[in-house]
Amino acid sequence: MNNFSNSTLYNYLLGLADDALILGQRTSEWCSRGPFLEEDIALSNVALDYIGRARMFYQYAAEVEGKGRSEDDLAYFRDEREFSNLLINELPNYDFAFSMVRQYFLDVHACLYLQGLTASTDQHLAAIASKAIKESRYHLKRSQTWLLQLGLGTEESNKRMQTAIDELWGYTPEMFMMTETETQLSTAGIAVNRDNLLQQWTATVTADIRSADLQIPDQQWQVVGGREGKHSEHLGHLLAQMQILQRSYPGLEW
Amino acid sequence: MQHISVVTPEYAARRAMRANSDCPQLWSTLDTVFDPELPQVTIWDLGILVDVQQLGARRCKVVVSPTYSGCPAIDVISEDIVSALNSAGVKQVEVAVSLSPAWSTDLISPAGKAAMLSQGIAPPDKSVNCPQCGSEHTSVISQFGSTACKALYKCNDCLEPFDYFKEF
Numbered sequence A: 001m002n003n004f005s006n007s008t009l010y011n012y013l014l015g016l017a018d019d020a021l022i023l024g025q026r027t028s029e030w031c032s033r034g035p036f037l038e039e040d041i042a043l044s045n046v047a048l049d050y051i052g053r054a055r056m057f058y059q060y061a062a063e064v065e066g067k068g069r070s071e072d073d074l075a076y077f078r079d080e081r082e083f084s085n086l087l088i089n090e091l092p093n094y095d096f097a098f099s100m101v102r103q104y105f106l107d108v109h110a111c112l113y114l115q116g117l118t119a120s121t122d123q124h125l126a127a128i129a130s131k132a133i134k135e136s137r138y139h140l141k142r143s144q145t146w147l148l149q150l151g152l153g154t155e156e157s158n159k160r161m162q163t164a165i166d167e168l169w170g171y172t173p174e175m176f177m178m179t180e181t182e183t184q185l186s187t188a189g190i191a192v193n194r195d196n197l198l199q200q201w202t203a204t205v206t207a208d209i210r211s212a213d214l215q216i217p218d219q220q221w222q223v224v225g226g227r228e229g230k231h232s233e234h235l236g237h238l239l240a241q242m243q244i245l246q247r248s249y250p251g252l253e254w
Numbered sequence B: 001m002q003h004i005s006v007v008t009p010e011y012a013a014r015r016a017m018r019a020n021s022d023c024p025q026l027w028s029t030l031d032t033v034f035d036p037e038l039p040q041v042t043i044w045d046l047g048i049l050v051d052v053q054q055l056g057a058r059r060c061k062v063v064v065s066p067t068y069s070g071c072p073a074i075d076v077i078s079e080d081i082v083s084a085l086n087s088a089g090v091k092q093v094e095v096a097v098s099l100s101p102a103w104s105t106d107l108i109s110p111a112g113k114a115a116m117l118s119q120g121i122a123p124p125d126k127s128v129n130c131p132q133c134g135s136e137h138t139s140v141i142s143q144f145g146s147t148a149c150k151a152l153y154k155c156n157d158c159l160e161p162f163d164y165f166k167e168f
C-alpha cells in the first residue's frame, strides 16, 4: 500500500505544473520582441512546449484532486501565494542573455530530472516525462549553443552572459531542494530525488561555462521559498497579466 | 539526390497492426483526415493516429498521440476526426490522447515523407537535403521553423530557404 495521501501527490503535481506554466508564460513575453525573426519563433515555440507540459501536469493534478476543478481553474483562479513554482522561473527576462542563461540552467536540470521521472512507478507521470524529455533535449541543444556563441562572441555579449550567470547563480540551489512531499513520494518511487542530480548538473554546467570563456561565481548567497509560495515581487505582475481575462470574465471560452 | 525512403521498424509495426484490425473501413475513413499544418499529410501518415477500435454498430474509439506537448493542432485534429467519422455514419466517437509511447518521426510513413517533399518540406532523415534541388549542402538558420516540429534551413547551392521536419 502507498502510505501517502492524494493531496501529497496533488501538491507535487502542482509544483511541476506551476514550474512549467510560469516559465512558459515568462518566455512567451519574447513573442514579437525576439532579437530577430527566427529567434522570435524559436522562443515562442519553447514557450508553447512549456505550456503544453503545464497542461499535462494540471490535467493530472485536477484528476487527482477530484474536486471537479479543471486545468484552467488551477492556472487562472489561484493566487500568488498558492503558486509553488521555483523562483528562477518567475524572474523577468531582462535581456536575451539572461533569458538564455536561465533556460540553459533549467534545460540541463530538466533533462536530468525528466530522465529520472521516466522511471517513476506512476505510469501517468512516466508517460508525461517520456514526452517532455525529448523536447527538453532539443531546448538544451539550443540554449547550450547560445551559451557558447554569446560567451565566445563580443566583449559586450560575454559581459552580459557573465552578468546573467552571476545574477542567476543564487537561484539554482532551489532546483535541488526536496520538499517534504517530494521526499515522501521519492521514497515511494514516484518523485525524483533532486539530491542525486546536483553532481551531474554542476559538472555539465561548469564544463560548458568554462568552454564559453565564462566563470562560475564564487558567491555563496542563495534565495529560496518558491515551493512554499514565498515569491519575488515579479510573480504577482506576471499572474495579473496571465489571469486578467478569466478573472474579469470567469468561464470565458474562445 | 533524394533518398529512397525506407520503411522504419516503427512504421512497419503500425502497418501490421492496421492490417490485422477488424475495422478496415474506419481506418480508411480516417485517411481523409489531414494534419492542419501539413495539408497533404494524413494523420495516419504522420503517425499521430495510433489506433481505432469499433465499440458498437455506430460507436468507436480513436487514439491519437500529439507530436509536441504544446501542439495547438491536436484540438483541431480531434474535431476533424469526429466530423469525418460522423459523416461516415459513426455517431458516437471518443477521441483519447495517449502520451506513451511518445510520438516520434520514426512513425511517419514513406508516403508521408514523400508528401512533405512534394510541398517543399525536407522530411526527417539522417542528412537534411534541399527539397528543391536535392543538394546535401544545407545549413540551419533556426532550430524552430514555422511550427515546433520544423526547423528552418537554407540550401547553400540554390540558396532557397526551406522547412525541415525535425528528426525527433
Ligand SMILES: [Zn+2]
Binding pocket: B130, B131, B132, B133, B134, B135, B155, B156, B157, B158, B159, B160
Ligand atoms: Zn537547393
